[in-house]
Amino acid sequence: MATNTKDRILDSAELLFAQQGIASTSLRAITDHADVNLASVNYHFQSKDALVQAVLNRRLNPINQKRMELLHALLHRPDGVPPTVEEILEAFYRPVTEEAIKTRREGRPIVALIGRMYTEPGELLASQIRAMMSQVAAGYLDALSIALPGIPPPILFWRLQFSVGVLAHTFGAMHLIEGLARGRVNVNDSEDVLRQMIAFAAGGLRSPVQ
Amino acid sequence: MATNTKDRILDSAELLFAQQGIASTSLRAITDHADVNLASVNYHFQSKDALVQAVLNRRLNPINQKRMELLHALLHRPDGVPPTVEEILEAFYRPVTEEAIKTRREGRPIVALIGRMYTEPGELLASQIRAMMSQVAAGYLDALSIALPGIPPPILFWRLQFSVGVLAHTFGAMHLIEGLARGRVNVNDSEDVLRQMIAFAAGGLRSPVQ
DNA sequence: CCATTATTAAAACGGACGTTTGACTGAATG
DNA sequence: CATTCAGTCAAACGTCCGTTTTAATAATGG
Numbered sequence: 001m002a003t004n005t006k007d008r009i010l011d012s013a014e015l016l017f018a019q020q021g022i023a024s025t026s027l028r029a030i031t032d033h034a035d036v037n038l039a040s041v042n043y044h045f046q047s048k049d050a051l052v053q054a055v056l057n058r059r060l061n062p063i064n065q066k067r068m069e070l071l072h073a074l075l076h077r078p079d080g081v082p083p084t085v086e087e088i089l090e091a092f093y094r095p096v097t098e099e100a101i102k103t104r105r106e107g108r109p110i111v112a113l114i115g116r117m118y119t120e121p122g123e124l125l126a127s128q129i130r131a132m133m134s135q136v137a138a139g140y141l142d143a144l145s146i147a148l149p150g151i152p153p154p155i156l157f158w159r160l161q162f163s164v165g166v167l168a169h170t171f172g173a174m175h176l177i178e179g180l181a182r183g184r185v186n187v188n189d190s191e192d193v194l195r196q197m198i199a200f201a202a203g204g205l206r207s208p209v210q
Numbered sequence: 211m212a213t214n215t216k217d218r219i220l221d222s223a224e225l226l227f228a229q230q231g232i233a234s235t236s237l238r239a240i241t242d243h244a245d246v247n248l249a250s251v252n253y254h255f256q257s258k259d260a261l262v263q264a265v266l267n268r269r270l271n272p273i274n275q276k277r278m279e280l281l282h283a284l285l286h287r288p289d290g291v292p293p294t295v296e297e298i299l300e301a302f303y304r305p306v307t308e309e310a311i312k313t314r315r316e317g318r319p320i321v322a323l324i325g326r327m328y329t330e331p332g333e334l335l336a337s338q339i340r341a342m343m344s345q346v347a348a349g350y351l352d353a354l355s356i357a358l359p360g361i362p363p364p365i366l367f368w369r370l371q372f373s374v375g376v377l378a379h380t381f382g383a384m385h386l387i388e389g390l391a392r393g394r395v396n397v398n399d400s401e402d403v404l405r406q407m408i409a410f411a412a413g414g415l416r417s418p419v420q
Numbered sequence: 421c422c423a424t425t426a427t428t429a430a431a432a433c434g435g436a437c438g439t440t441t442g443a444c445t446g447a448a449t450g
Numbered sequence: 451c452a453t454t455c456a457g458t459c460a461a462a463c464g465t466c467c468g469t470t471t472t473a474a475t476a477a478t479g480g
Contacts, residue, residue: 021331023233119326119382121231158406165379172329196368203417204410
């Protein structure tokens with residue numbers, strides 16, 4: 001557990017948001033879990049809305065930064081070999097998967113929050129996500145259009161969104177998938193899940209255009 | 211607008227749940243919108259939780275029933291021709307798409323709620339969805355294993371979940387996708403969206419197993 | 421028509437919510 | 451040593467929440 005109040009609030013808020021949802025999590029539940037005073041939330045974050053933004057920024061900014069780094073590395077390899085669809089997808093999926101692995105190891109299963117935020121209601125949240133995603137989406141769309149020159153851009157746009165959906169749903173509805181699996185698959189083997197997602201999305205991206 | 215109180219409540223609740231989320235929608239907001247008395251919710255539905263279940267059941271039961279009918283029709287065609295992957299996917303996707311078209315035509319854009327419910331927090335909701343989905347998922351998994359005999363069942367299970375993710379994210383995050391599209395695609399052409407989803411998921415389901 | 425049941429209505433219940441206030445702490449600064 | 455100031459704290463603010471109560475009003479069946 002973090003030692004300073006601000007990080008304790010962020011940690012507890014993130015965990016409870018992931019477990020119960022944002023709207024259903026009260027500031028009192030957060031401050032009780034973090035063992036800090038109720039008023040310290042408004043002191044450090046001004047409002048609950050701002051706290052929500054801070055929680056998401058702290059987790060998503062590193063992920064999206066990593067995505068851009070990995071993509072840049074793929075596009076500027078010393079040998080000049082253009083990246084495959086699978087490599088582009090791995091660059092997009094892996095940073096989230098790594099967070100899933102790390103936070104689960106720490107006993108803080110917060111990846112459901114990452115998967116859920118795309119569909120959380122509220123215009124404030126939506127515009128924040130849109131601002132974060134727009135440059136990442138543009139970069140990956142460019143890369144994919146090079147790797148898949150035969151796919152018209154509008155169709156590639158849809159297929160990138162579908163690839164996002166694969167990731168978001170897998171981590172956002174993991175508890176549901178686990179219940180449906182009845183032991184047929186091991187949902188905790190994140191590396192295997194990553195492999196499965198990449199193979200599926202690669203097949204989807206490459207799917208023949210009627 | 212419906213004439214009886216019970217349906218007016220269901221209609222308003224469904225719309226507001228879709229627009230603002232379940233937790234953020236109060237019974238007072240629902241009864242104000244439906245122009246009925248506040249106490250009538252607890253009279254007709256006992257509790258808010260039960261109202262939520264009723265809203266989802268009313269919309270999802272016909273969808274899942276239609277899914278099973280379409281699948282049954284595919285599997286028992288007079289000519290005995292086994293269904294293609296695309297046909298199975300269309301049977302799974304179309305009932306939701308039809309609801310999207312119908313409710314948008316009625317000026318009641320509630321499809322975001324259908325896309326979002328997979329990731330809504332709360333164990334009560336999760337168990338309800340799981341109960342609804344389990345037989346549908348089992349039926350479609352069987353059909354897919356016939357159409358794709360080369361894919362091992364555990365991998366097919368993942369890929370069916372990914373196909374659900376494509377659908378859920380597309381309709382649940384449509385407002386976000388629309389913002390990212392910047393006019394490159396027409397998100398309101400549901401028949402085109404359906405075609406795109408089928409092509410993508412078919413490619414994903416057929417993707418070679420390393 | 422009356423008795424009975426189903427439905428609607430207004431009002432209040434206790435509790436939880438996000439936020440604000442004002443006093444208090446302890447360390448840093450001059 | 452006095453002062454400042456970021457941080458913490460208990461308490462309260464007004465508002466909204468889901469639910470319940472009690473009474474009034476329709477609808478139904480003998």
